[in-house]
Amino acid sequence: MTAVQTLAGGPHLEQIRRLVTEVPGPRSRELAARRSAALPAGLASAAPVYAAAAGGGVLVDVDGNSFIDLGSGIAVTTVGNSAPRVVERASRQLEKFTHTCFLATPYEPYIEVAEALNRLTPGDHEKRTALFNTGSEALENAVKYARAATGRPAVVTFDHAFHGRTLLTMSMTAKNQPYKSTFGPFAPEVYRAPMAYPYRWPSGAEHATNEAFAQFELLVDSQVGADNVACVVVEPIQGEGGFIVPADGFLRKVADFCRARGILVVADEVQTGIARTGAWFACEHEGLVPDLITSAKGLAGGLPLAAVTGRADVMDAAHAGGIGGTYSGNPASCEAALGVLETIEAEGLLTRAQLIGDFMVRELRDIAAQTPVIGEVRGRGAMIAAELVIPGSRTPNREAVAQITRFCQLHGVLTLSAGTYGNVLRFLPPLSISDALLADAFAVLRDAFAAL
CATH class of the missing domain: 3.90.1150.10 (Aspartate Aminotransferase, domain 1)
Structure with missing residues (x-):
């Protein structure tokens, strides 16, 4: 060597x-x-x-x-x-066992990660967390939870959004090249609203919040029908879209609108979450308490792990056996995540x-x-x-x-x-x-x- x-x-x-x-x-x-x-x-x-x-x-x-x-x-x-705490905890777990499949024989580290995310995500309401492998999986399952809880099919996303590379999340993603080109047809019942992108808003940044919200409202109420919308999925800061911070007040107006119409708000915090923005989750900067939050990337220090954390009544809506995956919540990844959370708090x-x-x-x-x-x-x-x-x-x-x-x-x-x-x-x-x-x-x- x-x-x-x-x-x-x-x-x-x-x-x-x-x-x-x-x-x-x-x-x-x-x-x-x-x-x-x-x-x-x-x-x-x-x-x-x-x-x-x-x-x-x-x-x-x-x-x-x-x-x-x-x-x-x-x-x-x-x-x-x-990182030392990540390596130590994951290594210790690898010596015990590498896999049982949580759906077959469960284990404590999965529960510990869920308890931690229930504590750290915004809001003091009762929460539940389910673990997956990737951000795309987390987004797919967030939509499944939203559809099960509301009985509605439609999903609304935004211009410049990126949500993943699976069929549904690719459909939710805005950018054609390189993510969507030649890979269609895409999943149905996905609709797209303008994002209040201050730097590029046609009439100027000062008009972005109200004008983008008016177009969002028109889309949901008049074109899709609010009674058909299960959830609105939004990145508090759009990642692949170019780190777009939505115009001040836009996300709060969207959230208030959704609550008035029984539409769930899903915060895609795959890239923004887990201390990246100076808060545990970027939606905290906006004073938002989403119904569902997805996390992944920074969660387990390089090992594959993702999560959906949300209101207990929404997360409990899916039927038994309807959610899961062979590798979801791998025990070594769970221990790595606990090491990440310890490191953030200790340092x-x-x-x-x-x-x-x-x-x-x-x-x-x-x-x-x-x-x-x-x-x-x-x-x-x-x-x-x-x-x-x-x-x-x-x-x-x-x-x-x-x-x-x-x-x-x-x-x-x-x-x-x-x-x-x-x-x-x-x-x-x-x-x-x-x-x-x-x-x-x-x-x-x-x-x-x-x-x-």
Whole structure:
């Protein structure tokens, strides 16, 4: 084994940006060649390097290059990769048993995770939680619960939404490329309303709340029929859509409207939940108490686990045996999730998320003052984005995102893109990242913008 292959992961890695080969290096290129012969072309990756170890705020590739990680595996390793409490609890569980299927022979860690989520999600009403494997599964099952509880078929989602890649969640997703193209026909009874997207609202941000709500109201009452709508599904901050924070007051108006008509509100917190925005759940920033909340990504520190948490009467509406899955609530994943929740509380990561976000916003706004390519900086907590435009306009600038992403990769920083138009840089650093690493990463980002 090479020295790189024997690297310990987690926080024991040296927390430094360091390039020892070109990017990608020879070992990554070798793996890319093997990949092209073994994997289908539709499986694309954002970075051209292959991981060997990760932890704290860095990812080390198979060539020994150490990159600053500003993506967290798309908001998954929020507490850091291979975080000690996560590793310890999952490892201990793996020594006991790896699987029984909770539907066949249940176990305590599943119940512990459910109890924790019932406690942490907004609202003091009686709650229930069911566990699944992925965010898509959680959304599918949230809709099943809503339909069972209301006896209604229709689902309303929003422009710029992303909810998953299964048939129903792909139908609920707004963006065609790359998520929906060639994969239809899609699931019926899914309807889409405008999102109050302040930066791109046609008549100006100040009109976004009232005008978007008026169109939503018209859709539900006049086109679909409120009596046909089981639930409205919304991301409190739209993730893949470009970290869109809805115009102030819009979500509250939607929630009030839904309650008046017996429509359930489902908050898709797959990307925004579990401390990412400086609160346990992003809907807390809006003062919302949804009927159902879905969580996944950051929940189990990199192991597959998702959840639906909701009102007891809604969650109890599905018949016995109607909900489940072979691997849902895997015991090692449950223990990992308990490690994640312990880490957030013990290390004060809600506060840390806000501090990281404050730093990123200051840096990005300072860069924006020096270049007209940044149209808007937005987000909450450690979930911040910059929307890039053609200077002098609001025309999306996808090419600038590609250039900056490539520059950062070549200089040891891993970033992600997003947005309906592919013109948004999004930043999701692990909350375990050091101030020094974060400052170093944004120094590289400044150079990237200067190099445009």
